[in-house]
Amino acid sequence: MGSDQPRGPRRISVFDTTLRDGEQAPGNAMSARQKLEIALALEALGVDVIEAGFPSSSADDFQALRLISDALTTARVSSLTRACRDDIQAAVDAAGVERHHIQVMVTGSDIHLRHKRGITREEGLREAVEALRFARSLGLDDMSLAIEDASRGADDLLRPLIEAGLAEGAGTVVLADTTGHMVPAEFGSLVARVRSWIPDRVTLSVHCHHDMGLSLANALAGIEAGADEVQTTLAGIGERAGNTPLEELAAVLAYKGDRFGATTSIDTTRLYEAFGLLCRTIGLVPPRNKAIFGDNAFATQAGIHQAGILRNPVTYEYVEPERFGRTRSLLVGRHSGRAVIRHLLGELGVPFGDALVESVYQEHVADRSDGTCLSADDLKRLLQELPGLRADAALSQTGA
The missing domain is CATH 3.20.20.70 (Aldolase class I)
Structure with missing residues (x-):
């Protein structure tokens, strides 16, 4: 048996x-x-x-x-x-x-x-x-x-x-x-x-x-x-x-x-x-693109990918970051779209409309032609520091 x-x-x-x-x-x-x-x-x-x-x-x-x-x-x-x-x-x-x-x-x-x-x-x-x-x-x-x-x-x-x-x-x-x-x-x-x-x-x-x-x-x-x-x-x-x-x-x-x-x-x-x-x-410097340990192994700046990840990480993550002591990183650069901005504004509890999203996108995302990226946390801090953000957001939301 x-x-x-x-x-x-x-x-x-x-x-x-x-x-x-x-x-x-x-x-x-x-x-x-x-x-x-x-x-x-x-x-x-x-x-x-x-x-x-x-x-x-x-x-x-x-x-x-x-x-x-x-x-x-x-x-x-x-x-x-x-x-x-x-x-x-x-x-x-x-x-x-x-x-x-x-x-x-x-x-x-x-x-x-x-x-x-x-x-x-x-x-x-x-x-x-x-x-x-x-x-x-x-x-x-x-x-x-x-x-x-x-x-x-x-x-x-x-x-x-x-x-x-x-x-x-x-x-x-x-x-x-x-x-x-x-x-x-x-x-x-x-x-x-x-x-x-x-x-x-x-x-x-x-x-x-x-x-x-x-x-x-x-x-x-x-x-x-x-x-x-x-x-x-x-x-x-x-x-x-x-x-x-x-x-x-x-x-x-x-x-x-x-x-x-x-x-x-x-x-x-x-x-x-x-x-x-x-x-x-x-003194080993982690390569950006190495599996599991690379700086970019669990990071993305591509707008299409970010839109999917924000809905459900399984869309673009087969290997799970937390299983390897890592964290997910959404980077904001010229390949990023507007979904990450909407997500971050939502996390901040700021009411927003399309006009505000487009303004932030054009000013802080679209023109990053030098290839540099902001982390999601960096962009969130930047949004919090924008003068009159909440008033502008409220106006955008009402269409005024």
Whole structure:
């Protein structure tokens, strides 16, 4: 009988690498204390795993891993290491072995083996095995085989590497589209093949880059193909064009989770607060047109849109601002119509007729040819300050 029961959506683990991949991009440097503050914000909104850094790369990363490891109570801390003893030892020295997820980065393509590493496939396989074996000998039992450039790796390179990694105790396989070169159909096919090679108990994680603007699309294709975890960053920051944006993944699965049979534990109402902290920390300026976090994501100045929104926001809002800690913004500019003026006058309790609306429109809206906008609140204040507004309004209303 149990097999006839409907299955609920799979819970997709969110692995956040804002503090490692995001931080290592130019202009994004953070101190250990700043990383701790952001890590606590990420934990508070429901991230499952927080990658604190690359502890062998700097004293700051080592200290950040130690601070974050000590502070987290619900999320697991993660560190990145190369497939070598010194890196793994440094990670353990910083964070111990309890509730510590270690990502052992291995080489997944002939391109990287030849041009980056200068080693053979056999040598790459051997160092992966030895690294995981050493990590296990230190008491680590939460290990990823993190395959760099997996999306350009041949199956006859990837499969032996994965099988050897699982034999040495890796419980997660990470497929990285390191250069962001795949389209969703290609990446989904790769994930499906790897899923067929590994047991269900093994977590399959995806790490997608945004070089062609496809990091989220590829991550979603990965989920459809059987991935259990997505590696993300706040606002998609990261190397070159960045990574899968945490907030966009959360939005898609909040609204379209049934389509993917998947959900997350992310509290979407806290995302914008965490983004604000990130912006203050690294001096990030929010782009106007970015989904969820952009200044214009929930703003409009188009009169046709505003007229619909004022009647019912559902006319032009599918993504709801309050669900993401945002507020709706009606901006008044040269593309705005008269509906917003009528609305604001009504909010002020001012009786008005067409003459007053037209006067305000011509004087304060129609001629904004420089592209500047007023907020609805700015225009409301301006209306309140107009001399004789109520008397003029009353005359307009009576037609005098």
